[in-house]
Amino acid sequence: MARAVSRNTRIGWTIAAWFVALLIFFPILYAIITSFKSEQEAIAGFDLIPSFTLESYREVQSQYNYFRPFMNSVIIAVGSTVLALLVAIPAAWAMAFSPTKRTKDILMWMLSTKMMPAVAVLVPIYLIFLRTGLLDTRTGLVIVLMLMNLPIVVWMLYTYFREIPGEILEAARMDGATLGQEIMHVLAPMAVPGIASTLLLNIILAWNEAFWTIQLTTTNAAPLSAFIASFSSPQGLFWAKLSAASTLAIAPILIMGWFSQKQLVRGLTFGAVK
Amino acid sequence: MGSITLKNVRKAFGDVEVIPGVDLEINNGEFVVFVGPSGCGKSTLLRLIAGLEDVTSGQIQIDGQDVTDAGPAKRGLAMVFQSYALYPHMSVRKNIAFPLKMAKMPEAEQEKRVSHAAKILNLDSYLDRKPGQLSGGQRQRVAIGRAIVREPSAFLFDEPLSNLDAALRVNMRVEISELHNSLKTTMIYVTHDQVEAMTMADKIVVLRAGNVEQVGSPMELYARPANRFVGGFIGSPNMNFLEGAAAAAHGAHAIGVRPEHWRLSTSEGDYPGTVGVAEHLGSDTFLHIDLDSGEHVIARAEGEFPVHHGDRIFLSAQEGRVYKFGKDGLAL
Numbered sequence: 001m002a003r004a005v006s007r008n009t010r011i012g013w014t015i016a017a018w019f020v021a022l023l024i025f026f027p028i029l030y031a032i033i034t035s036f037k038s039e040q041e042a043i044a045g046f047d048l049i050p051s052f053t054l055e056s057y058r059e060v061q062s063q064y065n066y067f068r069p070f071m072n073s074v075i076i077a078v079g080s081t082v083l084a085l086l087v088a089i090p091a092a093w094a095m096a097f098s099p100t101k102r103t104k105d106i107l108m109w110m111l112s113t114k115m116m117p118a119v120a121v122l123v124p125i126y127l128i129f130l131r132t133g134l135l136d137t138r139t140g141l142v143i144v145l146m147l148m149n150l151p152i153v154v155w156m157l158y159t160y161f162r163e164i165p166g167e168i169l170e171a172a173r174m175d176g177a178t179l180g181q182e183i184m185h186v187l188a189p190m191a192v193p194g195i196a197s198t199l200l201l202n203i204i205l206a207w208n209e210a211f212w213t214i215q216l217t218t219t220n221a222a223p224l225s226a227f228i229a230s231f232s233s234p235q236g237l238f239w240a241k242l243s244a245a246s247t248l249a250i251a252p253i254l255i256m257g258w259f260s261q262k263q264l265v266r267g268l269t270f271g272a273v274k
Numbered sequence: 275m276g277s278i279t280l281k282n283v284r285k286a287f288g289d290v291e292v293i294p295g296v297d298l299e300i301n302n303g304e305f306v307v308f309v310g311p312s313g314c315g316k317s318t319l320l321r322l323i324a325g326l327e328d329v330t331s332g333q334i335q336i337d338g339q340d341v342t343d344a345g346p347a348k349r350g351l352a353m354v355f356q357s358y359a360l361y362p363h364m365s366v367r368k369n370i371a372f373p374l375k376m377a378k379m380p381e382a383e384q385e386k387r388v389s390h391a392a393k394i395l396n397l398d399s400y401l402d403r404k405p406g407q408l409s410g411g412q413r414q415r416v417a418i419g420r421a422i423v424r425e426p427s428a429f430l431f432d433e434p435l436s437n438l439d440a441a442l443r444v445n446m447r448v449e450i451s452e453l454h455n456s457l458k459t460t461m462i463y464v465t466h467d468q469v470e471a472m473t474m475a476d477k478i479v480v481l482r483a484g485n486v487e488q489v490g491s492p493m494e495l496y497a498r499p500a501n502r503f504v505g506g507f508i509g510s511p512n513m514n515f516l517e518g519a520a521a522a523a524h525g526a527h528a529i530g531v532r533p534e535h536w537r538l539s540t541s542e543g544d545y546p547g548t549v550g551v552a553e554h555l556g557s558d559t560f561l562h563i564d565l566d567s568g569e570h571v572i573a574r575a576e577g578e579f580p581v582h583h584g585d586r587i588f589l590s591a592q593e594g595r596v597y598k599f600g601k602d603g604l605a606l
Contacts, residue, residue, distance in 0.1 A: 165357060165359065167355045167356075167357050167359040168359045168360075168361065168362075170326050170346075170353075170355070170359065171353070171355060171359035171360075171361075171420075172361075172372070173325075173326065173345070173346045173347060174324060174326070174346050174347070174351065174352060174353040175347075175352075175372050175373035175376055175420065175424070176347040176373050176376040176377055176424075177347065177372075177376050178347065181376060185361075185372075186361055189363045190361075190362065190363055
């Protein structure tokens, strides 16, 4: 930071940064603006000033009951994340602190499953769900999303755990800690930033997941992502209502992200700055 | 109590044999130092005793009981690590109390022991700080505090001073020795620094490539090294070795003379040479000498010895101070 930067350069960069940020954010912003328009205004053409009507929100709520998919989203996102953490913490612990020759291969193999197009396994999973009665259930979605995100969760935790010096855990062992106490009193508190950011990121991923949620649900378990998609159906497109539904769907995650951004950034850079 | 016995302890990582088989007897209350060059297996041996590594074969006994398959927590030992390994999220107080908490000791007793340890180690005023707010020496004291509160049957130190600067290292060395004198608990101390070994140990175990080269008191090792390796490793500066004609004259393959065991003269002696670097410290003079026979030796003279770079000098070994070694490196 010791580099001297002239005032003009700094202002120039600031403007450029804001411009890029707005450009990226613009689709979301425009959806929010459109949600405050009437349907006529929405299809009329590009206009940044809405008439600030809440008509679309009223209709979305009265016709489609926002609360149900919202709760589904919460349950599915939180449920799949917690489940994934419960599986991933011991797995990452084992790989970070007692690696074998094959650990790297296992990690790569796990990651490679993320490289496969999800649609390739849609039919088998659909059939399994059909047979086991998991179609259109929250349980089914929790399981699928947990499995989808598990590789990323294990990888993230593994990277965080690797930053923790093994000697500290050995010290705990010498101090008489059992494996459980070692994880609870020493490893977990030290890995809190990492675990927290993994949790947040995974909730966001699960919340935004649209492929599986749309394919595997109809009405009962449909979360917000499926809820939005349902607006582009039978009666044709209703831009304002679609925008209102989208705004309602992204609002919770946006608010959560805003409040936890410190934790997220800290977690994502954990290890880089000690 | 804290007597430790190793019976033919062997350790291999995959196909690599790190410790080919060690027998060792450590008596209760002894200060034992494992010393050797890096990679000689001294830390591995300590970790085997600690239970942090599994032995490949052989047996480890503590106070006569077989603990070969017992976990580290069950062995009643305490360890001080090179990196201190403090719990960064806990205060000094909690760090020191951690083993007591794990042992489910009543809080009042914990508090008593922590403050006692803090007093011994001069940590009273730092108890509520986090390890990150302490200096290296203070962290090391906290690590020692965490070890002593448990009243273990033996302390294990894994190169505890190597992260400290030179001055602090000397202080801590003295502190650890004093601690041993007051606690009278068995201590096993790993270091690559032979000065630490010589100054602290009751018994030194010299290791090379996982083998025990010699076990003995510092003075035994200094006076009667079992082989050329021990002779060269113990003592500072290192022992000088001469081969060829000089050795043959003593009926040996090689002879060793410590730097402090030369008689120096500017006029006559057995081994003529030229002074290279001369280090005048006041208390001692260290001379790096190129002998006419081609060897390079170091000589130490007490006090000031007024020679300089390029001067002629003559060395002779002091009476009875020549170590003789055979072709196999063993002392004759």
